[in-house]
Amino acid sequence: MEMDLNAQVKKACFLQRLKDFPSKLKDGVTKRIKHVQKFGKDDPRRIIHSIKVGLSLTLVSMLYYVRPLYNSFGVSGMWAILTVVVVSEFTVGGTLSKGLNRAFATLIAGALGVGAVHLARLCGHKGEPIVLGILVFSLGSAVTFSRFFPRIKQRYDYGALIFILTFSMVAVSGYRTDEILVIAYQRLSTILIGGTICILVSIFVFPVWAGEDLHKLVANNIIKLANSLEGFEGEYFPSSEKTSKETNSSVREYKSILTSESTEDTLTNLARWEPGHGRFRLRHPWTKYFKIAGLVRQCAIHFEVLNGCVLSDAKAPPDFISKIQEPCSIMSREAGEALKDIAKSIKTMSRYHVCVNTHIKNSKNAIENLRLALKLSFPETDKDLLEIIPGVTMASTLIYIVNYVEKISEAVEELSVLAHFKETLDPKLSPELGQHHLLHKGTVKPVLEGDNEEECNNSPHVVIANHNEQPPTVNENNVNLGAEKTTVVVV
Amino acid sequence: MEMDLNAQVKKACFLQRLKDFPSKLKDGVTKRIKHVQKFGKDDPRRIIHSIKVGLSLTLVSMLYYVRPLYNSFGVSGMWAILTVVVVSEFTVGGTLSKGLNRAFATLIAGALGVGAVHLARLCGHKGEPIVLGILVFSLGSAVTFSRFFPRIKQRYDYGALIFILTFSMVAVSGYRTDEILVIAYQRLSTILIGGTICILVSIFVFPVWAGEDLHKLVANNIIKLANSLEGFEGEYFPSSEKTSKETNSSVREYKSILTSESTEDTLTNLARWEPGHGRFRLRHPWTKYFKIAGLVRQCAIHFEVLNGCVLSDAKAPPDFISKIQEPCSIMSREAGEALKDIAKSIKTMSRYHVCVNTHIKNSKNAIENLRLALKLSFPETDKDLLEIIPGVTMASTLIYIVNYVEKISEAVEELSVLAHFKETLDPKLSPELGQHHLLHKGTVKPVLEGDNEEECNNSPHVVIANHNEQPPTVNENNVNLGAEKTTVVVV
Numbered sequence: 001m002e003m004d005l006n007a008q009v010k011k012a013c014f015l016q017r018l019k020d021f022p023s024k025l026k027d028g029v030t031k032r033i034k035h036v037q038k039f040g041k042d043d044p045r046r047i048i049h050s051i052k053v054g055l056s057l058t059l060v061s062m063l064y065y066v067r068p069l070y071n072s073f074g075v076s077g078m079w080a081i082l083t084v085v086v087v088s089e090f091t092v093g094g095t096l097s098k099g100l101n102r103a104f105a106t107l108i109a110g111a112l113g114v115g116a117v118h119l120a121r122l123c124g125h126k127g128e129p130i131v132l133g134i135l136v137f138s139l140g141s142a143v144t145f146s147r148f149f150p151r152i153k154q155r156y157d158y159g160a161l162i163f164i165l166t167f168s169m170v171a172v173s174g175y176r177t178d179e180i181l182v183i184a185y186q187r188l189s190t191i192l193i194g195g196t197i198c199i200l201v202s203i204f205v206f207p208v209w210a211g212e213d214l215h216k217l218v219a220n221n222i223i224k225l226a227n228s229l230e231g232f233e234g235e236y237f238p239s240s241e242k243t244s245k246e247t248n249s250s251v252r253e254y255k256s257i258l259t260s261e262s263t264e265d266t267l268t269n270l271a272r273w274e275p276g277h278g279r280f281r282l283r284h285p286w287t288k289y290f291k292i293a294g295l296v297r298q299c300a301i302h303f304e305v306l307n308g309c310v311l312s313d314a315k316a317p318p319d320f321i322s323k324i325q326e327p328c329s330i331m332s333r334e335a336g337e338a339l340k341d342i343a344k345s346i347k348t349m350s351r352y353h354v355c356v357n358t359h360i361k362n363s364k365n366a367i368e369n370l371r372l373a374l375k376l377s378f379p380e381t382d383k384d385l386l387e388i389i390p391g392v393t394m395a396s397t398l399i400y401i402v403n404y405v406e407k408i409s410e411a412v413e414e415l416s417v418l419a420h421f422k423e424t425l426d427p428k429l430s431p432e433l434g435q436h437h438l439l440h441k442g443t444v445k446p447v448l449e450g451d452n453e454e455e456c457n458n459s460p461h462v463v464i465a466n467h468n469e470q471p472p473t474v475n476e477n478n479v480n481l482g483a484e485k486t487t488v489v490v491v
Numbered sequence: 492m493e494m495d496l497n498a499q500v501k502k503a504c505f506l507q508r509l510k511d512f513p514s515k516l517k518d519g520v521t522k523r524i525k526h527v528q529k530f531g532k533d534d535p536r537r538i539i540h541s542i543k544v545g546l547s548l549t550l551v552s553m554l555y556y557v558r559p560l561y562n563s564f565g566v567s568g569m570w571a572i573l574t575v576v577v578v579s580e581f582t583v584g585g586t587l588s589k590g591l592n593r594a595f596a597t598l599i600a601g602a603l604g605v606g607a608v609h610l611a612r613l614c615g616h617k618g619e620p621i622v623l624g625i626l627v628f629s630l631g632s633a634v635t636f637s638r639f640f641p642r643i644k645q646r647y648d649y650g651a652l653i654f655i656l657t658f659s660m661v662a663v664s665g666y667r668t669d670e671i672l673v674i675a676y677q678r679l680s681t682i683l684i685g686g687t688i689c690i691l692v693s694i695f696v697f698p699v700w701a702g703e704d705l706h707k708l709v710a711n712n713i714i715k716l717a718n719s720l721e722g723f724e725g726e727y728f729p730s731s732e733k734t735s736k737e738t739n740s741s742v743r744e745y746k747s748i749l750t751s752e753s754t755e756d757t758l759t760n761l762a763r764w765e766p767g768h769g770r771f772r773l774r775h776p777w778t779k780y781f782k783i784a785g786l787v788r789q790c791a792i793h794f795e796v797l798n799g800c801v802l803s804d805a806k807a808p809p810d811f812i813s814k815i816q817e818p819c820s821i822m823s824r825e826a827g828e829a830l831k832d833i834a835k836s837i838k839t840m841s842r843y844h845v846c847v848n849t850h851i852k853n854s855k856n857a858i859e860n861l862r863l864a865l866k867l868s869f870p871e872t873d874k875d876l877l878e879i880i881p882g883v884t885m886a887s888t889l890i891y892i893v894n895y896v897e898k899i900s901e902a903v904e905e906l907s908v909l910a911h912f913k914e915t916l917d918p919k920l921s922p923e924l925g926q927h928h929l930l931h932k933g934t935v936k937p938v939l940e941g942d943n944e945e946e947c948n949n950s951p952h953v954v955i956a957n958h959n960e961q962p963p964t965v966n967e968n969n970v971n972l973g974a975e976k977t978t979v980v981v982v
Contacts, residue, residue, distance in 0.1 A: 039640065046639045054632035057659055058624050064663045065620040075667075078660050085656040088635075129556040133549050141545035144579075148537045149530065165576040168548055169569050172555045176566075258792075262753040301749075301792050308891065374880075389865075393887045396880050400799065 045090075048206045053088045056201045060084045060194055076186035083194030088202070092277075093210035093270030095202040099195040100273070101159030106191050109163040110184040112139075113170025117180055120171075132171050140164050154269055211271035211280050217264065218289050219346040221257045221296045222408065226339035228254040228303055229332045229401070235310050236394065237325050251310065257300040264293045279349055285418040292411045299404035302397050309394040316391025324395055327370035331398050334363035335405045342405075342412050350424040351416050356409050363402045370395055536581075539697045544579045547692045551575045551685055567677035574685030579693070583768075584701035584761030586693040590686040591764070592650030597682050600654040601675040603630075604661025608671055611662075623666055627659050645760055701761035702771050708755065709780050710837040712748045712787045713899065717830035719745040719794055720823045720892070726801050727885065728816050742801065748791040755784045770840055776909040783902045790895035793888050800885040807882025815886055818861035822889050825854035826896045833896075833903050841915040842907050847900050854893045861886055 040047045063069045063077035070077065087098045120131040146152050147160045166187070174180045231251030268290040276282040315321070338359035345352040374395075415421075531538045554560045554568035561568065578589045611622040637643050638651045657678070665671045722742030759781040767773040806812070829850035836843040865886075906912075 040636070046636060050632040050636035053635040053655075054628040057631045057655075058628045061620075061624060061627060061659070061663045064666055065624070070667060075664070078664065081659050081663060082656060085631075085652065085659065129552075133552060133556070136552060137545040137549045140548045140576075141541040144544040145531070145537060145541035161576065164544075164548075165573060168552070168572050168576065172552045172572060173566070173569065175555055176561060259752060261750060298795075301795050304789070304792050305796055305888075305891075389883055389887050392880055392883050396884045397796075400796075 045206070045208050049090050049208065052201050052205050053085075055205070056084045056088055056197050057081070059197050059201075063190070063193070073186060073190055076183075076190045079187050079190040080194035080197075083191045084198055087195055087198045091208050091210035091213065091267075091270055091274075092202050093267075093273040095198055097155070097270060097273040098158050099199050101156060102162050103192060103195050105159040105162035106166045106188055109166035110170055110188055113167045113174065114180060114184055116167070116171045117174030120174070129175060132175055136168050136171055139167055207277070209271075209274055209277050209280075210267045211274050211284060211286060212278065214264065214267040214271050214286065214289050215280070215346065217260070217267065218293050218296070219343045221260065221293065221300075222339050222343040222346070224253040224257060225296060225299060225303070226336040226343065228252070229336035229339070232303075232306055232310060233329055233332045233336075237321070237329060252307065254300045254303040254307075257297055258304070260293070261297060264290055280419075285415060288411070288415045288418060292408060292415065295404065295408045295411055299401060299408065302400045302404065305397045306394065306401070309390060309397065312390060314390050316388045316394075320388050320391050324370060324373055324391060327366045327373055328395055328398055330366035331363045331370065331402055334359045334366060335398075335402050338363065338405050338409060342409055345412060345416065345421065349416075349419065349421045351413075351421045352424060353409075353413055353416070360402070360406050360409060363405070367399055367402060370399075536697070536699050540581050540699065543692050543696050544576075546696070547575045547579055547688050548572070550688050550692075554681070554684070564677060564681055567674075567681045570678055570681040571685035571688075574682045575689055578686055578689045582699050582701035582704065582758075582761050582765075583693050584758075584764040586689055588646070588761060588764040589649050590690050592647060593653050594683060594686050596650040596653035597657045597679055600657035601661055601679055604658045604665065605671060605675055607658070607662045608665030611665070620666060623662050627662055630658055631655050698768070700765055700768050700771075701758045702765050702775060702777060703769065705755065705758040705762050705777065705780050706771070706837065708751070708758065709784050709787070710834045712751065712784065712791075713830050713834040713837070715744040715748060716787060716790060716794070717827040717834065719743070720827040720830070723794075723797055723801060724820055724823045724827075728812070728820060743798065745791045745794040745798075748788055749795070751784070752788060755781055771910075776906060779902070779906045779909060783899060783906065786895065786899045786902055790892060790899065793891045793895065796888045797885065797892070800881060800888065803881060805881050807879045807885075811879050811882050815861060815864055815882060818857045818864055819886055819889055821857035822854045822861065822893055825850045825857060826889075826893050829854065829896050829900060833900055836903060836907065836912065840910065840912045842904075842912045843915060844900075844904055844907070851893070851897050851900060854896070858890055858893060861890075 060077075060080045060083075063073055063080055073080075083099075083102065087095055087102060089095045089098055116132065116135045120128045120135070123131050143160050143164050147157055152160060170180065170184055170187075173183055177183065227250040231253070235251050268286050271284070271286040271289075274280075276284075338356050341352045341355045341359060344350075345356065374392075551568075551571045551574075554564055554571055564571075574590075574593065578586055578593060580586045580589055607623065607626045611619045611626070614622050634651050634655050638648055643651060661671065661675055661678075664674055668674065718741040722744070726742050759777050762775070762777040762780075765771075767775075829847050832843045832847045832850060835841075836847070865883075
């Protein structure tokens with residue numbers, strides 16, 4: 001009886017599971033589909049690229065489908081298919097690099113291969129495979145070795161691979177067929193057809209330019225630094241307006257910069273293969289971007305230390321922190337604004353050096369204020385040196401960061417000259433900036449005059465008249481500290 | 492007359508140049524050859540790999556040279572050549588990964604391609620190319636899209652590429668030939684022959700294991716950290732025994748670690764394809780190495796800050812530095828020794844945790860001493876806080892580094908359990924360590940008792956009896972500073 005009950009329960013369970021199966025399967029499939037959809041939406045260019053590859057494949061299939069084409073190329077048409085699959089890269093630079101490498105390597109190796117076969121035939125039927133074997137072995141080894149050299153690896157690795165491939169194939173086939181010239185010709189022409197289709201589709205159907213990606217990546221990395229600085233201020237000084245929660249995500253934005261070197265390296269190499277496009281001319285200084293990206297990464301390394309200060313349990317005593325908060329806040333804010341302007345300058349390819357320099361000057365003045373604050377707060381604190389170490393570490397890291405922001409600004413300035421960025425400020429105004437000295441009781445809030453206001457005041461804190469988010473806080477200790485060196489104009 | 496003279500001078504110049512040409516050419520060629528030789532000598536495995544590729548090519552050429560083989564495979568033999576050229580990678584893991592990806596992708600795509608051709612034939616002669624076109628387009632696009640997913644990209648990227656290639660080729664050829672099964676079979680069998688030759692040559696002729704490379708890379712990176720710490724001590728405190736010149740090269744050794752992430756990532760991925768070899772079993776915990784390498788890089792980031800302290804012009808006043816020199820030197824030395832023991836532990840696959848923990852304990856005690864030194868030196872200095880900032884930054888960075896060394900040690904400890912490292916110390920001895928408290932007037936110099944001495948005293952400073960390079964310096968200020976926490980044994 002019990003057995004019977006058990007069996008019934010099992011059966012019921014099984015039926016239930018069978019009943020649930022379609023809905024579970026549906027849930028699982030829906031989840032997967034949503035994941036794939038989200039992945040495609042994150043960067044729709046991925047979907048476009050996939051369709052482009054499908055398109056190129058369909059085009060190249062015509063070599064088989066269309067009778068006259070098939071008659072002239074025959075089964076060699078498969079080399080065109082192979083070329084399309086292998087050469088289709090995400091970026092125009094990638095496709096061009098692979099396509100040109102493949103075409104030239106096939107041409108040279110094919111010619112050498114035909115030569116090798118003719119040479120081998122001079123040695124009689126018995127000597128032929130020996131000579132061919134020696135040639136294939138030695139050329140194959142030599143070119144494989146050349147692929148280890150960084151210069152060749154960086155730009156011609158694929159070409160070297162195709163060279164070995166074509167040479168071996170032509171030389172070895174030559175032993176069995178007399179139509180070697182026909183084979184070499186068909187292989188070369190179909191590869192040219194496949195490569196041309198790929199390159200044309202890549203350039204003219206929604207092109208993805210490695211150069212533009214590099215340009216945007218560098219600008220975005222700089223913005224990430226700026227956001228992290230902003231987030232840092234809110235997190236380290238929770239008393240300031242931004243709450244910790246709001247900024248929590250942005251303070252760690254710099255992390256991705258630490259690992260983006262290989263992407264930048266690849267994009268720089270590919271961008272150099274690309275013709276002029278959009279705002280970029282043929283010989284755009286792409287290597288300069290790599291240099292800037294390196295500086296940005298150096299700066300991000302110091303953010304790692306800053307992040308350690310934020311996360312550390314050992315913080316300096318609140319009274320000490322409150323004393324250095326003012327200059328540190330200004331330093332991070334102004335450096336952040338400078339970074340934002342630098343990024344804007346890259347993105348719009350216009351020169352904002354006056355704005356940037358003003359922000360950098362402000363943050364450098366804040367360094368002086370910080371030094372004074374440290375000097376002044378020194379006799380007041382009865383805490384020992386030990387306790388303030390974390391605060392001092394934070395402050396000195398900020399100083400490093402400000403110095404790096406200046407270096408980045410200089411590198412972008414160099415880039416702007418080489419890449420002919422357009423001027424945005426009336427040059428007559430620039431000499432005036434930096435000459436006005438105006439003292440103001442309270443925090444020094446720099447706002448530029450006239451036309452420049454529109455260019456520079458994209459941050460709430462530099463505008464006093466229109467916004468009230470950050471009323472100038474009067475800090476008796478800090479008044480006039482930056483007087484000697486402050487070179488900004490206050491409205 | 493003058494014209495005549497001129498012509499004569501020109502002629503003489505030309506003759507001279509013609510005379511010099513052979514020697515210049517010889518010089519240039521010799522220089523190039525020397526460069527190539529040096530490049531080969533730097534890592535002779537490069538030369539061996541090149542010869543291995545040549546060997547595989549020669550072996551696979553037999554498909555053409557030997558009549559019975561040529562009779563059974565015909566021109567399909569070129570797929571074997573193609574496979575050899577493309578699959579031959581430097582490491583066993585790379586060759587296996589590419590070979591297996593290629594074999595399975597060809598198998599699956601070939602079967603699907605044959606199925607697609609049969610399906611298309613059901614739609615009549617006019618419908619056939621349309622159905623085939625739609626199938627090639629949609630599968631080509633879908634698989635290209637799948638290659639963007641990080642999981643697939645990391646392990647099956649090449650397989651996806653070969654899948655598109657084979658499917659398109661079989662499906663499109665199917666339109667023109669009825670011998671599609673023969674084509675598919677020949678392609679598969681020749682690819683298997685080529686792949687097998689590559690894999691056998693890769694494994695049995697001077698194999699290069701990605702796993703072993705990863706193992707060595709991680710150990711060497713840890714040694715680089717240790718050397719940099721050692722170099723730092725000599726450079727920051729020039730009064731110590733090592734002169735600045737000697738250590739100049741080693742202090743920047745950590746730099747290469749900052750950019751080695753992509754190499755580690757690649758090696759980890761490839762190592763997972765490799766069978767058990769030498770000291771490594773099949774499921775060796777390769778991902779743990781990647782984790783350790785990440786910690787080492789995090790630590791190297793702090794070295795960047797430390798390097799900034801060394802290079803900076805703004806140094807703390809000498810009297811302040813002299814006060815923190817003792818504990819800072821001990822910290823960096825002991826942390827360096829701990830790192831060396833950790834690296835030794837990885838290299839020999841033996842557990843040195845007692846030695847490592849002793850060194851870490853010593854450096855942590857030195858941190859306490861540093862804190863006390865800072866506390867004590869505080870009222871004595873009449874310099875202001877500002878001037879000692881660089882010194883404090885240096886000291887706090889050293890504290891960070893010591894903490895990272897502890898984290899690295901813990902991660903290696905985890906690895907040693909997972910990978911069954913062999914024990915090297917008598918387990919009875921280890922509980923004794925850390926219990927003996929012994930106070931000693933002067934700097935605390937830790938030396939382990941008995942058997943342990945042999946294991947741990949690879950640094951001159953921990954041995955007092957045998958070496959005289961560093962006699963214990965008596966520092967009145969520092970006496971007994973570490974008394975409460977020092978838990979090392981002094982002979």
